[in-house]
Amino acid sequence: MSEMKPNHEAAPPLESAQRRRFIGGAAVAAGLTIAPGIVLIEVAHGRPEDQPASAAVRWGMLVDATKCANGCDECVSACSTENGWTPVAESRHPRQAPQWIRKLELQDPLTQMQTNLPMMCQHCAEPPCVDVCPTGASFKRADGIVLVNRHTCIGCRYCMMACPYKARSLVHEPLNDTQKPDVPRGIGCVESCTFCVQKVDRGDGTTACVEACTASGHNALVFGDMNDPDSEISRRLREIPTKQVRADLNLNLGVRYHGI
Amino acid sequence: MAGKTKGLLAIGAAVLVTAAFVWNGAMAPAQAGDAPKPVLIKAVKGEQCVEDNDFMRRNHMKVLNHHRDETVIEGIRTKKYSLKECINCHASEKTGSVAKAKDDFCVSCHSYAAVKIDCFDCHSTKPQGPMAMHPLNAETAHYKHKLAAGAKQPVSVDEMARVAQ
Numbered sequence: 001m002s003e004m005k006p007n008h009e010a011a012p013p014l015e016s017a018q019r020r021r022f023i024g025g026a027a028v029a030a031g032l033t034i035a036p037g038i039v040l041i042e043v044a045h046g047r048p049e050d051q052p053a054s055a056a057v058r059w060g061m062l063v064d065a066t067k068c069a070n071g072c073d074e075c076v077s078a079c080s081t082e083n084g085w086t087p088v089a090e091s092r093h094p095r096q097a098p099q100w101i102r103k104l105e106l107q108d109p110l111t112q113m114q115t116n117l118p119m120m121c122q123h124c125a126e127p128p129c130v131d132v133c134p135t136g137a138s139f140k141r142a143d144g145i146v147l148v149n150r151h152t153c154i155g156c157r158y159c160m161m162a163c164p165y166k167a168r169s170l171v172h173e174p175l176n177d178t179q180k181p182d183v184p185r186g187i188g189c190v191e192s193c194t195f196c197v198q199k200v201d202r203g204d205g206t207t208a209c210v211e212a213c214t215a216s217g218h219n220a221l222v223f224g225d226m227n228d229p230d231s232e233i234s235r236r237l238r239e240i241p242t243k244q245v246r247a248d249l250n251l252n253l254g255v256r257y258h259g260i
Numbered sequence: 261m262a263g264k265t266k267g268l269l270a271i272g273a274a275v276l277v278t279a280a281f282v283w284n285g286a287m288a289p290a291q292a293g294d295a296p297k298p299v300l301i302k303a304v305k306g307e308q309c310v311e312d313n314d315f316m317r318r319n320h321m322k323v324l325n326h327h328r329d330e331t332v333i334e335g336i337r338t339k340k341y342s343l344k345e346c347i348n349c350h351a352s353e354k355t356g357s358v359a360k361a362k363d364d365f366c367v368s369c370h371s372y373a374a375v376k377i378d379c380f381d382c383h384s385t386k387p388q389g390p391m392a393m394h395p396l397n398a399e400t401a402h403y404k405h406k407l408a409a410g411a412k413q414p415v416s417v418d419e420m421a422r423v424a425q
């Protein structure tokens with residue numbers, strides 16, 4: 001059975017490209033198919049490209065606000081680089097500039113304690129943006145990632161009104177072929193954090209912001225499969241107290257915060 | 261009063277008939293073959309499209325539409341009918357794009373057929389960075405072809421990129 005459980009023991013020491021190949025191999029070995037369409041064991045990471053996203057997985061993120069550094073915006077710039085949106089500071093119209101992730105600095109008025117945290121789409125299990133979308137463009141993928149289908153989005157911005165987290169933005173101006181090949185986006189459509197769905201589908205198992213946060217040494221972000229009890233995010237969620245923002249709305253968020 | 265209306269009608273009819281003749285005369289040369297024919301440049305990369313040329317000319321929009329829904333909604337990212345792969349092969353050598361100049365691959369046919377597409381309002385018209393096996397972004401493109409042809413297992417994006425550097 002050990003070879004059925006992908007990548008936990010062998011993965012860390014290997015160099016990244018090798019590791020990716022290893023995961024690919026493990027996925028082939030572990031995704032045990034007895035007949036077309038019937039899969040015995042589903043694998044979270046390294047899903048074959050012809051397989052749809054699986055509901056057995058729920059992608060989520062843990063934000064450790066106690067480690068999130070004041071003045072650091074590595075996650076924001078990494079997101080902008082990966083997904084091709086112009087950083088707000090460089091935009092000609094900052095107030096309407098698309099923003100997939102933003103840094104918040106909060107201060108407790110009584111104690112003056114400062115808290116830093118990134119805010120983005122919380123990838124709700126019960127997303128209000130999906131409830132209100134008149135065309136069905138706003139949708140939740142099987143693996144819990146909330147996305148906008150730009151082919152059906154009419155840019156009405158109802159979802160932006162419905163989102164309690166102010167996570168979505170509309171592209172107001174033509175982008176003139178500055179998009180990334182992996183991340184189509186364009187004028188007249190609403191957009192938000194996608195949990196780097198292009199990276200997830202590639203089998204990277206992480207997002208640009210998490211990579212940047214780890215690379216900068218802060219380690220405030222963890223990304224992973226919340227349905228897999230052995231994943232790092234599940235382990236951390238078991239061990240430390242976490243909160244959902246506006247938990248009163250009962251939306252079952254995919255992004256959890258520690259230290260807020 | 262009736263006479264006056266009749267007169268006006270007659271003048272109107274005369275104007276219309278004259279206009280029709282003038283219009284016809286103006287259009288005649290265009291029908292004689294002045295419309296710019298689409299320029300079909302052979303794909304820079306690869307020998308054969310994913311389907312026969314005839315099939316693709318008639319049905320590329322159907323396969324692209326089907327594939328786009330599978331990709332966006334379900335996350336299926338096979339390469340066969342992916343718009344990204346079309347662009348990787350068909351981007352022109354001059355502009356590096358499928359839709360920048362008027363004789364680039366997508367645009368030249370669509371303007372001839374007077375079909376307005378909005379794919380490239382959102383999708384990039386250019387192949388992706390160092391990976392795309394394209395003479396534009398690597399003098400070593402032929403090495404990549406050899407690498408891909410000689411490899412026993414599929415060559416990954418990273419390995420391709422490394423050859424270019």
